[in-house]
Amino acid sequence: MDLTEIRGKYTTKALDIEHLDKNPFKQFEIWFKDAINEEVSEPNAMILATVGKDMMPSVRAVLLKTFDESGFVFFTNYKSKKAAQIKENPNAAALFSWIDMERQVKIEGSVEKISTADSLKYFLSRPKGSQIGAWVSHQSSIITSRGLLEQKFDEIKRKFSKGEVPFPDFWGGYIIKPLRIEFWQGGQDRLHDRFLYEKDEKGSWTITRLAP
Numbered sequence: 001m002d003l004t005e006i007r008g009k010y011t012t013k014a015l016d017i018e019h020l021d022k023n024p025f026k027q028f029e030i031w032f033k034d035a036i037n038e039e040v041s042e043p044n045a046m047i048l049a050t051v052g053k054d055m056m057p058s059v060r061a062v063l064l065k066t067f068d069e070s071g072f073v074f075f076t077n078y079k080s081k082k083a084a085q086i087k088e089n090p091n092a093a094a095l096f097s098w099i100d101m102e103r104q105v106k107i108e109g110s111v112e113k114i115s116t117a118d119s120l121k122y123f124l125s126r127p128k129g130s131q132i133g134a135w136v137s138h139q140s141s142i143i144t145s146r147g148l149l150e151q152k153f154d155e156i157k158r159k160f161s162k163g164e165v166p167f168p169d170f171w172g173g174y175i176i177k178p179l180r181i182e183f184w185q186g187g188q189d190r191l192h193d194r195f196l197y198e199k200d201e202k203g204s205w206t207i208t209r210l211a212p
Helices: 024-037 081-088 116-125 128-136 146-159
Strands: 045-051 057-063 066-068 071-077 091-098 103-113 171-185 193-199 205-210
Touching: 024 066, 024 091, 024 103, 024 171, 045 071, 045 081, 057 071, 057 081, 071 081, 071 116, 116 171, 128 146
Parallel strands: none
Antiparallel strands: 045 057, 045 091, 066 071, 071 171, 091 103, 103 171, 171 193, 193 205
16 A cells, blocks of 8 residues: 555644743643643553563553653553563653644653552542453453453452452552653644753753754
């Protein structure tokens, strides 16, 4: 299939350095709020890339659940493939692709588990169905049918029908602590605007423009 004739036209106004906040987390918050206001579908969906000891990259979409100047937090099963790769290589990259707004944000940094207390706090905020789902799925393991998942879900639902769903010790959050954050704005004739924030040894952020 020849896809060479599929061409998007970028029409957004140019982005310049004076348009950016000096703090990349504040700049991310500005763009994230824009994505919400523009009713972007799943604005907190980010593509997460990890690499284990076999050096084979793996990529998937996860949901950002909180962020501040410490980093970007998502939740998963600690026995999943992504968790195994993070254990082997605690570095990752994430991408927010808000194509309808002609924007992307790329994050690169180290990854570590958040505290059990913070994972528990978020777990308790989830709908009961999602709490049960965390118990049901041995994420990334091979299964023979969806019916087995549904059967297991019904079993767990009955088991915890009269009380709170307990917090699973194999589930929780990770935080990406960025070293680099890039903001990409689409431009006419493929002259996109790209600005890279990099953290120096003193913990301060520098901003440079990159060629498209």
